[in-house]
Amino acid sequence: MHTFTRRDLLGLVASVGLGAIVPWPVADSSSTPLSIGCVPRFVTPLPVFAGRRVAESPLLIGTCEFQQRILPDQCYARFPAPFNSGTYLWGYAIGSGAEPHYPGVTVEARAGAVTRVMYRNEVPLASTIQRGASKDARGFWADPLRQPDACQLYRGTTRSPFSACQPALSIYDYRNTPGASAFWFGDGAPEAGHDLHSAGLAAMYLIRDEFDTGQVGSPSGLPIDPYEIELVIQHHAFDLRGQFLPLDTNSQPTSDELVAVNGRTWPFLDVEPRRYRFHVLNASNQRSLRLNLRDSHTRAPGPVVWQIGGPTGLFDTPTRMSDTLGPGESADLIIDFAETRGRTLTLTNERVDVMQFRVTQRIMGRDVSYDPASREILRPRSHLGW
Secondary structure: OOOOOHHHHHHHHHHOOOOOOOOOOOOOOOOOEOOHHHOOOOOOEOOOOOOOOEOOOOEEEEEEEEEEOOOOHHHHOOOOOOHHHOEEEEEEEEOOOOOOEOOEEEEEEEOOOEEEEEEEEOOOOOOHHHHOOOHHHHOOOOOOOOOOOOEEEEEOOEEOOOEEEEOOOOEEEEEOOOOOEEEEEEEOOOOOHHHHHHOOOEEEEEEEOOOOOOOOOOOOOOOOOOOEEEEEEEEEEEEOOOOEEOOOOOOOOOOOOEEEEOOEEOOEEEOOOOEEEEEEEEOOOOOOEOEEEEEOOOOOEOOOEEEEEEOOEEEEEEEEOOOOEOOOOEEEEEEEOHHHOOOEEEEEEOOEEEEEEEOOOOOOOOOOOOOHHHOOOOOOHHHOOO
16 A cells, blocks of 8 residues: 655646546658558467556555557567657556556456555646647646636446546545445546547456455355456557547547457457456446457357346346447446367457457366356346445
């Protein structure tokens, strides 16, 4: 746990005021989009947060400008300096001494408790992204010393009623709802909050309770680490130097858009032939998700995608996923890979590739996790959180 000093508090007072800015390309940028045909698919492992989630309270979160490789590594080798080091982002460094990452590392909290979060704005006044913003985009850039309408905790697309802000210090108390559930958080600046999420300011926030603990022996029987995985999905367009371009405001993806999962485009995940739990967040600004699994070679339907919960917590019983996830919406899913040993499966959004699962790993022990195909009640009434 981080011990907050007077220096920390003074830094917070001096640095609050993250203004809203849309993720326009950096200075002297090209408006020519990078062709998706130049970007290899399924060559980058999916970044996962198992073993890296943060459960501190109070929790220090820095908002930083940094570079991260979102496209496959070989793409950046073709870009001139400084763009060959990665795409410029704003993102979160979550926890004391942590490095920033897009999306932010997941925060874990306990139902019924209060998580205190202290946000520190570490974005430089000479921001590379801000310098390169177009004249129209700069209209969103506020006085960097103003009090921010900063980070908000979201349940789906709705700001959580459990957050209370003391803006002078950028200190937030998140009063965690009863019952396990999955939230997410991001910058809530009203002028361009959704654009800030797309620029990297988003992370998941998992609430645990006595039934769904996420630990060995959890009464829910749901898969736990390393078989519990977050999937933060966003659509992006890039210029010819691997920097963000603004997306078309139409609800349908264009031919120049790429899909990133946990901060890498079209990644793959090696899995065992067993059940996995996925916390899926549609972090895109305008795009909806309608997810399906297909065999990568035959295009035949893959295993059933079971939905066991949403932003309000676990369902009474699982259901086959058929709903569309709108921007900012999340779903708690289980996929059973037991019958697909040796196969490669592609997760798609309609006909657009999202990521790949390779069922190539040897199963480690017998899978005794909850089987959604049984349709058994997920949460006994004695554990209902509402």
